[in-house]
Amino acid sequence: MSVPGNLVNTLSMPLRWGDMDSYGHANNTVYFRFFEEARIVWLASMDLGGSEAETGPIIIKTSATFLKELSHPATVSVKTYADKAGNTSLDTYHTITDENTGELYAEGYAKIVWFDKVARSSMRLPDSLRALATD
Template sequence: METKRKLILTSHIPIRWGDMDAYGHVNNTVYFRYMEQARCEWLEQLGYTVGPVGEGPVIVNASCTFLLPLTYPGTVEVKLFAGHPGRSSIPTHYELRLVGDDTLYATGESKVVWIDTGSGKSAPIPESLRASLQDL
């Protein structure tokens, strides 16, 4: 059974020379940065920020499947999808391609959990965030 996902953001991120490793391709850790950047852009567009007080998002797990190496120069297109939200969490999925190229270079997954930063415990997802995912 395939999980229903909603495309919630497409981000274009330039590949920097320093993103590459000794093998001449983008280092595996940088793929997680590309996914993080897309996730932050999505939340910021909705008016959410990360801060030391109140409530906000954290990642409780993240994975990436590296299909083909990305190399400099280029611009990565990160498509961010969300799955059905739970009480305090949202599953996210990522597809990484190069702008102008339909080839899939990597896919990723992460689980976003809303927390109370004071207690460090999960908190209900804000209603406005939940509403933005209502079609799921």
Template sequence: MSEASNRRLVYSCTLPVRWGDMDAFGHVNNAMYLRYLEEARVQMLVAMLGNQITEGDFATVVINVGCTFLKPITYPDSVRIDCYAGELGRSSFMTWYEVVALSAPEQMASEGYAKVVWMDRRSGKSAPLPEHIIKAVTG
């Protein structure tokens, strides 16, 4: 995973793999991995910001996202997603994700990333990261 020295584990969660997550090839569909990353990111942001992700004058938005698929996941299983943060900018920070199937925790199933931007809801433009986010990201 890139920038390992500039990132810090900030959150971890476990999500169930649902039967409907699989595709005709009998493994979790690639698009579902992005949904797993989204759910982990939202949980992480709620842990960092509380209800401010849905209320208030500011919001977090994702401006890019990606995922590398390393090993198929199948139902029934659960995944653990470790969420890392770092690379602070004026109004943004990077997040990285490691996805591991609990049935085979010795090998990562996928890894991903997303750049998160702090946005002023009224203007629709980026805004400087507040101190509480900087502290949550840097420790």
């Protein structure tokens, strides 16, 4: 598997019992929550996008490809990759793998747009994020 972009963060997270649905595997929304948590932790580690900040990320497009059932108990590794940057946006990708076996459960994508919370409009992507992007 080849994920585009530069690896910028890895986060370990447990699958909770309540994350499973009536079919006995993780509900599809849980994968998006894993992607979200990894993205928020990564941006916070860069002192970007905090809830009190006047600017931050919004997601304008997201997707996931579910490759393997994820069932409790499991601990996953969520990797985040920064790819191409536009004037106001950054393409990011994620993978979810089993922390112990390395088996790939899902791949994800999110287009981040940097947002001015006061003006309620997009704004230039921070240089610190632009520096992580690929050419």
